[in-house]
Amino acid sequence: MVPMLAPSILSADFARLAQEVSAVERAGADLLHVDVMDGRFVPNITVGIPVVESLRQVTELPLDVHLMIVEPERYIPAFVKAGADWVSFHFEAAVHHHRIVEQIKELGAKAGIVINPSTPVDFLVEILPFLDFVLVMSVNPGFGGQKFIPTSLGKIRRLRELAVELNPSLVIEVDGGVKLSNVEDVLKAGADVVVAGSAVFKGNPAENVAAFKEKLNR
Numbered sequence: 453m454v455p456m457l458a459p460s461i462l463s464a465d466f467a468r469l470a471q472e473v474s475a476v477e478r479a480g481a482d483l484l485h486v487d488v489m490d491g492r493f494v495p496n497i498t499v500g501i502p503v504v505e506s507l508r509q510v511t512e513l514p515l516d517v518h519l520m521i522v523e524p525e526r527y528i529p530a531f532v533k534a535g536a537d538w539v540s541f542h543f544e545a546a547v548h549h550h551r552i553v554e555q556i557k558e559l560g561a562k563a564g565i566v567i568n569p570s571t572p573v574d575f576l577v578e579i580l581p582f583l584d585f586v587l588v589m590s591v592n593p594g595f596g597g598q599k600f601i602p603t604s605l606g607k608i609r610r611l612r613e614l615a616v617e618l619n620p621s622l623v624i625e626v627d628g629g630v631k632l633s634n635v636e637d638v639l640k641a642g643a644d645v646v647v648a649g650s651a652v653f654k655g656n657p658a659e660n661v662a663a664f665k666e667k668l669n670r
């Protein structure tokens with residue numbers, strides 16, 4: 453598949469969210485990445501269900517909702533009802549992974565699991581055949597603007613190997629510290645979707661999206 457760009461609104465100006473979203477949409481963004489943080493799973497608090505509902509009114513882009521929350525199963529139905537198209541929850545924040553993946557799929561959304569930088573890719577072996585996508589964190593979740601952890605590249609490569617064997621249609625998404633300067637390495641390792649927050653919304657978002665898209669389409 454042609455790689456996709458998912459700008460993360462975490463680094464957007466929340467007071468001008470609709471304009472920021474429409475700028476990246478017009479410039480060619482493929483998905484809109486929404487970071488949901490609860491102040492418990494991660495040491496930060498962001499946005500929730502009402503913001504997803506409002507975003508659904510102002511964009512045609514699929515909403516890629518990254519849940520950094522404990523007990524994700526309690527809130528997933530509300531997020532899908534609000535308009536989430538892709539839903540991912542953290543491996544480390546859940547116990548019954550298979551049950552939650554089935555829950556997301558039954559609600560009609562794409563189901564993904566997120567792994568933290570220190571969580572081995574091989575922990576996903578049993579669940580991999582059931583997943584639409586895996587989100588590999590290349591920073592510790594909680595904040596935008598952090599530095600890419602270089603060992604993430606090996607994890608992406610390993611995941612691609614496992615996917616060839618266990619789930620050839622698996623989509624691999626990578627999140628954290630992705631910049632124009634390292635996006636080619638991330639793609640070469642096997643990513644299909646790259647998330648970029650500060651690298652898109654700091655400066656001129658439309659120009660930044662266009663520059664990313666050029667590298668993705670190469």
Ligand code: DX5
Binds near residue numbers: 460591647
């Ligand atoms: C971090 C979030 C990321 C964040 C990425 O917890 O999951 O989506 O917005 O921001 P950058 O691209 O600035 O690292």
Ligand code: ZN
Binds near residue numbers: 485487518
């Ligand atoms: Zn994210």
